[in-house]
Amino acid sequence: MTKAVKGGSSLSRANQRRENIAGYLFMLPSLLFFLGFVIFPMGMGLFTSFFNYTMTDFTFVGLDNYRELIADPIFQKALVNTVVIVLVSVPVTCIFSLWVAAVIYRMHDRYTSLFRCIFYLPVVTGSVAVTVVWKWMFSPYTGILNYVFTNLGIISRNINWLGSADTALGCIILILLTTSVGQPIVLYVSALSNVDASLTEAAEVDGATNLQVFWKIKWPQIMPTTLYILVITTINSFQCFALIQLLTSGGPNNSTQTIMYYIYYNAFKLSRYGYGSAMGIVLAAIIAVFSALQFKLAKSDNG
Amino acid sequence: MSETVKATPHRFKKPRSGNQDRSVRRVTAFQVISVVLLIILALLFTFPLYWIITGSFKGPQAVNARIPVWFPTEPTLLNYQKLFEKPAFLWLFNTVFLCAASMAFTCVAASMGGYALAKKRFFGRTVIFSIFVCAMALPKQVILIPLLKEMAFLGLHNTLWSVILPTVGWPFGVFLMKQFSENIPGELLEAARIDGAGEVRTFTQIVLPMIKPGIGALAIFTFITAWNDYFLQLIMLNDTNVLTISLGIAKLQSELSTDYGLIMAGASLGSIPIITVFLMFQKFFTRGITMGAVKG
Numbered sequence: 001m002t003k004a005v006k007g008g009s010s011l012s013r014a015n016q017r018r019e020n021i022a023g024y025l026f027m028l029p030s031l032l033f034f035l036g037f038v039i040f041p042m043g044m045g046l047f048t049s050f051f052n053y054t055m056t057d058f059t060f061v062g063l064d065n066y067r068e069l070i071a072d073p074i075f076q077k078a079l080v081n082t083v084v085i086v087l088v089s090v091p092v093t094c095i096f097s098l099w100v101a102a103v104i105y106r107m108h109d110r111y112t113s114l115f116r117c118i119f120y121l122p123v124v125t126g127s128v129a130v131t132v133v134w135k136w137m138f139s140p141y142t143g144i145l146n147y148v149f150t151n152l153g154i155i156s157r158n159i160n161w162l163g164s165a166d167t168a169l170g171c172i173i174l175i176l177l178t179t180s181v182g183q184p185i186v187l188y189v190s191a192l193s194n195v196d197a198s199l200t201e202a203a204e205v206d207g208a209t210n211l212q213v214f215w216k217i218k219w220p221q222i223m224p225t226t227l228y229i230l231v232i233t234t235i236n237s238f239q240c241f242a243l244i245q246l247l248t249s250g251g252p253n254n255s256t257q258t259i260m261y262y263i264y265y266n267a268f269k270l271s272r273y274g275y276g277s278a279m280g281i282v283l284a285a286i287i288a289v290f291s292a293l294q295f296k297l298a299k300s301d302n303g
Numbered sequence: 304m305s306e307t308v309k310a311t312p313h314r315f316k317k318p319r320s321g322n323q324d325r326s327v328r329r330v331t332a333f334q335v336i337s338v339v340l341l342i343i344l345a346l347l348f349t350f351p352l353y354w355i356i357t358g359s360f361k362g363p364q365a366v367n368a369r370i371p372v373w374f375p376t377e378p379t380l381l382n383y384q385k386l387f388e389k390p391a392f393l394w395l396f397n398t399v400f401l402c403a404a405s406m407a408f409t410c411v412a413a414s415m416g417g418y419a420l421a422k423k424r425f426f427g428r429t430v431i432f433s434i435f436v437c438a439m440a441l442p443k444q445v446i447l448i449p450l451l452k453e454m455a456f457l458g459l460h461n462t463l464w465s466v467i468l469p470t471v472g473w474p475f476g477v478f479l480m481k482q483f484s485e486n487i488p489g490e491l492l493e494a495a496r497i498d499g500a501g502e503v504r505t506f507t508q509i510v511l512p513m514i515k516p517g518i519g520a521l522a523i524f525t526f527i528t529a530w531n532d533y534f535l536q537l538i539m540l541n542d543t544n545v546l547t548i549s550l551g552i553a554k555l556q557s558e559l560s561t562d563y564g565l566i567m568a569g570a571s572l573g574s575i576p577i578i579t580v581f582l583m584f585q586k587f588f589t590r591g592i593t594m595g596a597v598k599g
Contacts, residue, residue: 104341136354142367
């Protein structure tokens, strides 16, 4: 490969031009779709966030949307809820999937892939199908959860799980967890299987305990995977939408309001496109900060 | 994934021959509790799916029973009859068309783009690649409002294309195919060039066969994500005759919120085909996920 690169760069100008033309021709289809349906709307989103943009109006208002946003009590509530969801679901997802992966990756191949499949099922089943069945299970009268929990003596009377502000957010987080561990488990199984076996064996011969082997040898080696999982789980948790829309619509009393749902509500129910865009930009900024923080933490942890 | 397969038996054998009582002790203590717990959790994870499928065969009485009917003793097809009075077949067809078209376009565009980014030394290559990677980390939903306006402007709103085009534009495919294309030996491409093969022939006869497993992984990955991309579908598609199966189920649940039998029939129709596809191509799919995570 290096030979080809060197050959390419020392070749004549005509050849470099040929490489340029060929490169861009091969890139053309993906670039067209990418620029047209990702980059262009992204720019437009930033642009329209400075406008009062509704069905009838399109006037430049500078930073007014952002000012209104900071003072909007529902947005603040949505921000707090979203951060709670992320702070609970990200660590739990990571630890749970690492534990599952650690248990299954040494099993016979057949069982490893069986368990991997089972924990991936809720992802493949699809957010809508998963959500509607959970809605039934959480139902106050015909739901299976109330039946099981009252019979086990955990609760004394039926609870309106999704209809009361105390429990609704917890229920949402629980469902979110079941749909988010699938991919991390797949990634951890593959990462753990790729840990250099000679190192762990050497440590075991030297009398290291299992815990020591894990922390000193395996953990540093799967660190890149952990980092990647942290980032994708954070992004997914921030974007949790179908659950909210189909189960609670942000209620009761905004107790499950999230930024994602509030964007949808403003833009597609109230037709406040500019305001919704501003919220989208803020959400993107928050996600970027979270991701950067995780990178930093992971680095200091490693060094 | 091939490394996984190789590594596991090797590690199984070594500690046993080298350090017998240690490995035996490890199996008895931590593993047994873990495995028991794991099996319980696995059952809990499969339960929602079990409840969807059995629920779809329950009559109104069994569905609304205060004491849950664990298994439909008097199975009925009533829910499915009611479901197919709605345009459920059309919804399913729309979904399959949407996923298949997204998959085909993504595979073509991404395998060409990924190959160029990995093997062509053209001007601006690194900048373009960085932009692709950064865009991947951004929340997709930020672009949805302008995207809706763009589709309305192009006259594509309320058509399946308004969902297909953005799906193809999403940069993950190009990123994944670049990872796979890195493995093509440069000498091979050089040799083809010296033998007088043109760019197109090199791509179709040398590159494509080598990245075939990658294309398989990308195809199945795109199909499954497109099937479940509810938010994008919700925003772009409103008319009853362009709905996808996910939207159809959501519509049923908002209109008849307590007819759980019918809703479960819809959920079965929406999930069983895609679960079947997943189980058939599980190996490819897993490889797609893991290769996409390896940072280049």
